[in-house]
Amino acid sequence: MEPLSADDIRRSFVNSTKSQVKALTLPQNFAELPWESLDFLGWRDPKAPNRGYLVVRRDAEVTGIAVTTQASGKARRFAGLCDLCNTTHHVSDVALFAAKRAGSAGRAGNTVGTYICADLACSLYIRGLKELDVPQGETATPEVRAERLTTRLHAFADRVLA
Template sequence: MGRRAYAIVPTLDGETIGVLLVQAEATPRSRAQCSWCRDTRLPNEVVFYGAKLAGPAGRRGSTVGTLICRDFQCSANVRNDPPLPYAGYDAAAARQDRKDELVLRASSFVERVARQ
């Protein structure tokens, strides 16, 4: 059970979907980027998680996977202040954009798993 995790994610249409994720035994050989938060200054490891598809495809063993922060620090990562690339850069707006993009990417993944 040590390699299992659950992601409970609100979808874009207001539903909440829970997905059982299974961590791959192998770890990426190089520094991977999380598909959800896409933080390039990650203080944590990124690992591959797979989820069985819903419906007949899942019963046949079909899965889909993604790279995610090992301990799901994505929410904290997107709330960190982004580096300031130029004077006058709106860090608060950039932080909100990162939060919105995290919701979009996580929702898209769980909706893909739940599609039948």
């Protein structure tokens, strides 16, 4: 992913009010992000742990999507699968994230949701840059997995924008 400025990120949100965008906290290590290893920028808001953000480059535009989740409950001994990167995690490390739809549909309360890695670090998992606790059966290369991730992420963004 090409590096983005804080202003680029704040201007990109399609399902948030101006006051919500102004209040969002950028990732703590924003100046040191590994942009070359990211297919999208995803982070949880340290001031509001149930809130997260996805910023994806789509063609020449940047689309930011605010998502929310519920605090994870008691850890269970099952596996969960991220719908974006198809990485298997302990079920407590995958969360159902909901995003308000953009425009009038979102103002009417309509949302879309999907299961995503709870820490929103899909790009790092598919490249082996972040450790996994659950053995993976994936044999595709990181490049192929990145293409699949991008396709699924764009489909999610399309659902938010529809």
